[in-house]
Amino acid sequence: MALAPLPLFPLLLACLGTSVMSCLQCDRTIRYMHEDFLGRVKGITVQDQMDLKGIIEHAYATYQDTSRQLRGVIDPTTLYQARTEYQSEFRRHWQEHRTDRIQWDMIKIVEKGRRILRKHLERFVAEGLCPNKCGLLFQSVMNCSTCQYLLFTCLSATPTRHCGVYQLQGEEGGQVVLDCFLSWHSLTVGQADYHYFWKPEARNFSAEDGFEAVVVTEDSKIVLNQLSVGEQGVYRCLLLDKHGTELSRMHFILTVTPLPTSTTWPVPALPPLPTLDFRPTRLHRDTLIIILALLTVLSISASLAIIVCFSCSKMAKWQKKERTRQKQKEEI
Ligand SMILES: *[C@@H]1O[C@H](CO)[C@@H](O)[C@H](O)[C@H]1NC(C)=O
Ligand SMILES: *[C@@H]1O[C@H](CO)[C@@H](O)[C@H](O)[C@H]1NC(C)=O
Numbered sequence: 123m124a125l126a127p128l129p130l131f132p133l134l135l136a137c138l139g140t141s142v143m144s145c146l147q148c149d150r151t152i153r154y155m156h157e158d159f160l161g162r163v164k165g166i167t168v169q170d171q172m173d174l175k176g177i178i179e180h181a182y183a184t185y186q187d188t189s190r191q192l193r194g195v196i197d198p199t200t201l202y203q204a205r206t207e208y209q210s211e212f213r214r215h216w217q218e219h220r221t222d223r224i225q226w227d228m229i230k231i232v233e234k235g236r237r238i239l240r241k242h243l244e245r246f247v248a249e250g251l252c253p254n255k256c257g258l259l260f261q262s263v264m265n266c267s268t269c270q271y272l273l274f275t276c277l278s279a280t281p282t283r284h285c286g287v288y289q290l291q292g293e294e295g296g297q298v299v300l301d302c303f304l305s306w307h308s309l310t311v312g313q314a315d316y317h318y319f320w321k322p323e324a325r326n327f328s329a330e331d332g333f334e335a336v337v338v339t340e341d342s343k344i345v346l347n348q349l350s351v352g353e354q355g356v357y358r359c360l361l362l363d364k365h366g367t368e369l370s371r372m373h374f375i376l377t378v379t380p381l382p383t384s385t386t387w388p389v390p391a392l393p394p395l396p397t398l399d400f401r402p403t404r405l406h407r408d409t410l411i412i413i414l415a416l417l418t419v420l421s422i423s424a425s426l427a428i429i430v431c432f433s434c435s436k437m438a439k440w441q442k443k444e445r446t447r448q449k450q451k452e453e454i
Contacts, residue, residue: 146208152205152208155212178232185239185266189266192246195265196242196246197246197261256286258276259276260311284371285372287327287375290375291377292377297346298349298376299346300359301342312363312364313363318344319335320356321334323355336357354377359372359374
């Protein structure tokens with residue numbers, strides 16, 4: 123590791139000066155940790171001190187390079203994980219691995235820091251950056267070169283921000299829940315609302331026109347109660363940000379089966395739902411629980427009533443017997 127020429131040093135200083143919170147190479151906590159170490163380390167020469175400083179500054183440059191090889195951005199969670207892992211490794215290192223050459227020890231631990239950063243960045247790029255498989259997401263991340271936050275544009279390859287079509291079935295008089303929430307929606311920066319539209323009686327959504335606005339809501343789901351056959355059709359859910367930019371689009375094709383006119387009880391059939399987490403299943407379970415609870419309460423009350431009646435009649439019989447006995451006594 124070359125210690126003498128450090129051309130990146132002025133650039134780094136500029137970067138450090140402006141950042142509040144940043145990538146590992148200019149993270150305040152990490153800088154304080156290094157400075158604190160240099161201030162506390164005993165029994166070293168001025169030259170040693172300068173060497174250590176140079177090693178740390180060079181490490182900052184390598185951290186920046188490492189970030190740049192991996193998209194050059196990081197999110198706060200990943201940064202936090204990398205920072206805490208490096209901090210604990212740093213502390214452990216100086217307790218366990220002291221050799222005669224403090225420079226060599228320092229090189230080893232800052233290099234370890236680079237590997238830690240790389241490991242976390244690789245995972246972030248694979249899983250955390252642009253988690254949206256569809257639609258458009260502006261993800262808030264930090265630029266590891268400037269240490270400033272920016273909105274990273276994550277635009278999926280699917281056309282027109284399309285996030286799926288779901289067939290829904292309801293029963294006349296029943297309930298159906300439309301929910302177009304996708305986990306990456308929670309990463310959306312700033313206000314965004316779900317806009318629901320409806321195209322009555324339509325079976326497809328090939329044509330853009332003919333959609334009526336239903337509701338604008340912060341909540342991703344809407345509940346259609348007391349379904350009527352006339353509510354069939356295509357429902358469209360758009361997630362729009364505060365500038366009106368479309369972030370995701372989902373369609374639901376709703377079919378409502380009319381109630382059979384015969385007098386037989388309709389068997390409550392669960393509508394086959396798409397893979398999303400829809401409420402009807404839960405509602406159904408809740409209803410079952412309520413019915414079970416009611417039945418339990420009813421049977422307990424019935425048992426109590428029987429017991430009470432039984433005791434009453436026993437009591438009456440006993441009282442009658444007692445009276446007869448008393449009468450007999452008086453006669454004697
Ligand atoms: C980060 O900042 C550098 C320097 O301004 C710039 O060249 C680079 O494109 C930025 N990275 C991203 C992902 O915006
Ligand atoms: C969509 O439905 C309309 C009638 O609602 C029909 O005329 C059209 O052919 C359908 N298109 C497709 C692609 O099925």
